[in-house]
Amino acid sequence: MAETLVTQSSQDRGTFQFTLNGRPVEVKGDHPHLLSALREELGVTSAKDGCSPSGQCGCCTVLIDGKASVSCLMSLEKAAGKSITTLEGFDPAERERFAAAFASTGALQCGFCTPGIVVRLKALLDKKGSDLTREDAARHLGAHLCRCTGYTKILDAVEVLAKGETPEVSALGGVGSRGIKYESLAHALGDCGYVDDLRVPGLLHGALRLADHARAKVRGIDVSAALASPGVQGVFTAADVPGNLRVGIINTDWPIFIPEGGQTAYLGDVLAIVVADSRQAAREATKLVDVTYEPLRPITDPVSAIEDPEDAVWELEGNVLSRSEYRRGDVDAALASSAHTVHEVFQTQRVEHAFLEPESTLAVPQEDGSLKVFSGGQGAWDDRDQIASVLGVGTERVVVEQISNGGAFGGKEDMANQAQTALASWLLGRPVKCTLSREESFLLHPKRHPVRLEYWAGCDSEGLLTALKARMIGDSGPYASVGMKVLERAAGHASGPYVLPSIDVESVAVRTNNPMCGAFRGFGANQAQFAMEGVIDRLAEKVGISGWEMRARNVVHPGVVWGPGQIMDDGCAGAMACLEEIKPAYEEAVAAGRAVGLGLGLKNAGLGNGFLEIAKAVVRFEEDGTVEVRHCWTEMGQGIHTVVRQVAVEELGVDPDALRVVVDTTRELGAGQTTGSRGTLMGAGTVADACRRADEDGRRTGVDYVGEHRVDWTNSLDEGVENPTIHSAFSYAAQMVVIDRESGKIEKVLAVHDVGRAVNPMLCEGQIQGAVHMGLGYALSEEFPSDAEGRPLKTTLRGLGILRPKDVPPIEAVLVEVPQPRAPYGIKGMGEIGLVPTAGAVAAALHDLDGEWRSTLPMSSSGDAHEDAEG
Numbered sequence: 001m002a003e004t005l006v007t008q009s010s011q012d013r014g015t016f017q018f019t020l021n022g023r024p025v026e027v028k029g030d031h032p033h034l035l036s037a038l039r040e041e042l043g044v045t046s047a048k049d050g051c052s053p054s055g056q057c058g059c060c061t062v063l064i065d066g067k068a069s070v071s072c073l074m075s076l077e078k079a080a081g082k083s084i085t086t087l088e089g090f091d092p093a094e095r096e097r098f099a100a101a102f103a104s105t106g107a108l109q110c111g112f113c114t115p116g117i118v119v120r121l122k123a124l125l126d127k128k129g130s131d132l133t134r135e136d137a138a139r140h141l142g143a144h145l146c147r148c149t150g151y152t153k154i155l156d157a158v159e160v161l162a163k164g165e166t167p168e169v170s171a172l173g174g175v176g177s178r179g180i181k182y183e184s185l186a187h188a189l190g191d192c193g194y195v196d197d198l199r200v201p202g203l204l205h206g207a208l209r210l211a212d213h214a215r216a217k218v219r220g221i222d223v224s225a226a227l228a229s230p231g232v233q234g235v236f237t238a239a240d241v242p243g244n245l246r247v248g249i250i251n252t253d254w255p256i257f258i259p260e261g262g263q264t265a266y267l268g269d270v271l272a273i274v275v276a277d278s279r280q281a282a283r284e285a286t287k288l289v290d291v292t293y294e295p296l297r298p299i300t301d302p303v304s305a306i307e308d309p310e311d312a313v314w315e316l317e318g319n320v321l322s323r324s325e326y327r328r329g330d331v332d333a334a335l336a337s338s339a340h341t342v343h344e345v346f347q348t349q350r351v352e353h354a355f356l357e358p359e360s361t362l363a364v365p366q367e368d369g370s371l372k373v374f375s376g377g378q379g380a381w382d383d384r385d386q387i388a389s390v391l392g393v394g395t396e397r398v399v400v401e402q403i404s405n406g407g408a409f410g411g412k413e414d415m416a417n418q419a420q421t422a423l424a425s426w427l428l429g430r431p432v433k434c435t436l437s438r439e440e441s442f443l444l445h446p447k448r449h450p451v452r453l454e455y456w457a458g459c460d461s462e463g464l465l466t467a468l469k470a471r472m473i474g475d476s477g478p479y480a481s482v483g484m485k486v487l488e489r490a491a492g493h494a495s496g497p498y499v500l501p502s503i504d505v506e507s508v509a510v511r512t513n514n515p516m517c518g519a520f521r522g523f524g525a526n527q528a529q530f531a532m533e534g535v536i537d538r539l540a541e542k543v544g545i546s547g548w549e550m551r552a553r554n555v556v557h558p559g560v561v562w563g564p565g566q567i568m569d570d571g572c573a574g575a576m577a578c579l580e581e582i583k584p585a586y587e588e589a590v591a592a593g594r595a596v597g598l599g600l601g602l603k604n605a606g607l608g609n610g611f612l613e614i615a616k617a618v619v620r621f622e623e624d625g626t627v628e629v630r631h632c633w634t635e636m637g638q639g640i641h642t643v644v645r646q647v648a649v650e651e652l653g654v655d656p657d658a659l660r661v662v663v664d665t666t667r668e669l670g671a672g673q674t675t676g677s678r679g680t681l682m683g684a685g686t687v688a689d690a691c692r693r694a695d696e697d698g699r700r701t702g703v704d705y706v707g708e709h710r711v712d713w714t715n716s717l718d719e720g721v722e723n724p725t726i727h728s729a730f731s732y733a734a735q736m737v738v739i740d741r742e743s744g745k746i747e748k749v750l751a752v753h754d755v756g757r758a759v760n761p762m763l764c765e766g767q768i769q770g771a772v773h774m775g776l777g778y779a780l781s782e783e784f785p786s787d788a789e790g791r792p793l794k795t796t797l798r799g800l801g802i803l804r805p806k807d808v809p810p811i812e813a814v815l816v817e818v819p820q821p822r823a824p825y826g827i828k829g830m831g832e833i834g835l836v837p838t839a840g841a842v843a844a845a846l847h848d849l850d851g852e853w854r855s856t857l858p859m860s861s862s863g864d865a866h867e868d869a870e871g
């Protein structure tokens with residue numbers, strides 16, 4: 001119980017006292033909630049801020065008088081006099097037990113949600129002990145979001161903990177072993193710092209002033225009132241940018257500020273950054289930045305935007321961002337002579353990534369005149385180059401240090417607040433940190449594209465596909481980001497993993513004033529294959545064969561020509577291997593009278609399309625017997641640090657504890673963004689090569705052994721090559737969704753994935769389960785719609801429709817290994833494909849249940865699988 005009572009006093013809200021981890025403490029009264037006092041004044045970092053003050057993610061959970069509660073909903077008035085326990089205050093043996101349980105079961109990936117969940121579980125275990133069941137825990141964890149794991153392995157950890165054991169933590173082995181994830185023990189306890197956990201002396205806080213209209217001329221920006229606000233140290237706008245105003249990882253078209261005389265293009269546009277002594281003061285002062293607008297008609301319908309005489313984006317002509325197309329054979333003739341045809345329009349929805357860690361940047365001026373920027377983005381060099389361009393200095397004046405982030409899924413490829421934070425720090429000569437609120441994060445970063453897909457497809461009387469015509473229109477929002485690549489990938493994957501003798505595909509990315517869209521796990525393949533799987537099932541019904549049989553008759557095999565003309569290599573045998581592996585369970589479920597749906601998908605790994613992909617890594621033996629492995633990829637929960645360690649153990653046979661992994665942004669190991677399932681694929685190749693070079697040279701200490709992996713043999717569609725190798729590698733997956741006919745609930749998902757070679761099967765399973773959870777949400781309940789003004793209709797995490805733990809069916813992950821030629825160890829990459837087949841499988845199962853074909857996402861289930869997730 002609390003030892004000290006409240007002594008709130010003066011008008012300035014005085015101070016508040018409570019007990020923290022058994023120690024009496026006193027905090028200033030101006031914190032908006034207990035979480036702020038814990039993190040900003042008392043140095044607690046285990047409690048994370050994923051959504052304050054809305055209380056919807058669970059990341060900030062602490063024990064208040066022994067009861068698990070979210071601290072961002074608790075005012076200091078209410079906290080006063082109470083006993084607060086955070087993970088830092090747990091008994092050391094108990095900390096060890098929780099960490100071991102989470103690490104050994106693979107129950108965490110990015111780890112941002114984990115400390116809050118651990119606190120909740122402690123309260124539950126204290127109350128229920130060994131009686132705590134999986135189902136119980138799933139219900140109680142409803143207050144917690146985890147975007148990475150799909151909860152399956154978290155519930156595995158619960159079972160371990162309920163038994164009261166401290167599990168063995170298996171050491172990391174070579175390629176193929178199931179060792180624990182690197183730093184997972186520390187991550188489970190919240191001891192690995194994310195950007196917002198970093199503290200430096202003299203720190204100032206930045207906050208962004210965002211646009212009030214999705215499309216409006218900016219007539220004036222008056223910052224005088226904000227500047228005069230208490231604690232404010234500076235307010236910066238476009239007028240303060242010494243270098244380039246616009247940034248972008250492909251097209252340089254995204255202004256970091258909208259200037260006076262400019263025009264907003266979506267509600268995530270930034271008008272100013274306010275810097276103050278505290279985050280609270282900075283955020284309050286953003287409201288005092290006075291912007292005068294002349295509102296314009298927002299362009300929000302992507303189909304009519306193509307022909308709209310007005311431009312959605314200031315100084316950019318026309319609203320067509322890109323057009324991707326290819327053709328083989330005479331599609332119209334093939335369709336006309338087909339025994340069966342289908343014509344269907346599919347519509348997918350915009351989806352928010354909902355990574356649990358909102359974007360955060362810390363910029364610190366260095367004594368040598370350079371600027372160090374701590375970023376949780378997905379590409380340190382892109383960040384560095386863009387920041388340097390905004391500051392108008394050479395890239396040698398900016399060092400970006402990559403900090404492992406709390407989830408990204410593609411949503412952190414573009415800069416969010418890195419440039420504005422760096423600019424403010426540069427101009428003030430002081431360290432500045434800017435962390436977005438959840439609402440700002442929603443508004444600012446690009447989402448998954450909503451795509452309209454019109455498909456015409458045919459097959460012969462035996463079910464062999466004859467032709468496919470596809471027309472896609474994707475709503476990209478205002479700026480390019482990677483929108484053109486997403487729609488290009490959708491075009492390339494239009495036919496799914498099937499053989500089409502003739503094909504005609506056109507895919508258009510459109511600029512609008514809706515929320516930005518860009519990279520998101522699956523990158524266009526999800527949308528295209530939801531449509532293609534729908535077509536396959538409709539045709540199977542017309543032919544009178546099962547979904548499995550239809551897929552088996554048309555699946556790609558080595559030597560066939562696929563999609564845009566690529567001749568498939570031996571790796572594509574993985575598609576049929578997945579179908580064979582899933583067949584017994586499929587037949588069993590059908591025979592048992594269940595409603596069953598199948599989905600089959602493929603997804604490229606790497607960038608492909610003629611892009612020169614070269615990555616490097618460094619292995620160095622130190623005098624003290626340790627081995628340093630330096631690489632260039634972002635750890636965001638997927639386990640790239642673990643992968644590179646396993647490769648080093650495999651190649652060098654050294655003790656894994658002697659390996660130190662460093663993300664090196666001080667030298668050009670450059671490989672671009674950590675995206676497209678390329679981290680494992682290329683990272684493994686670089687480290688293996690560096691290890692072999694070290695071996696050849698006798699492993700001398702103090703020598704940097706540089707390894708390289710290059711993929712320089714892909715073709716772009718524009719090269720005019722008859723059979724272009726568009727991608728160097730593909731992964732494949734077959735997923736089955738089983739619905740109980742009485743309850744209408746999904747009772748099981750079986751996910752069979754060909755990963756080429758599983759570097760760490762436990763991590764692979766976790767990736768699959770997390771992706772399937774995301775895929776079920778995509779299929780059933782998740783969306784991020786906006787109105788005719790371009791304004792998002794969902795403003796909270798709870799409103800996104802993400803499935804909560806009790807609504808997630810058992811997800812069984814099965815790995816198949818058909819090696820990828822020309823890839824290290826045969827690795828195919830598997831982070832992205834996870835949810836490619838899921839929506840199609842759910843649609844087929846629902847059709848089996850009630851006979852209704854669905855073509856719009858999210859689909860309404862006749863069961864109540866997502867009812868609570870939306871409530």
Ligand code: FES
Pocket residue numbers: 035048049050051052054055056057058059060061070071072073
């Ligand atoms: S930060 Fe408190 S519940 Fe999300």
Ligand code: FES
Pocket residue numbers: 107108109110111112113114145146147148149356406407637
């Ligand atoms: S591990 Fe749960 S959100 Fe990343």
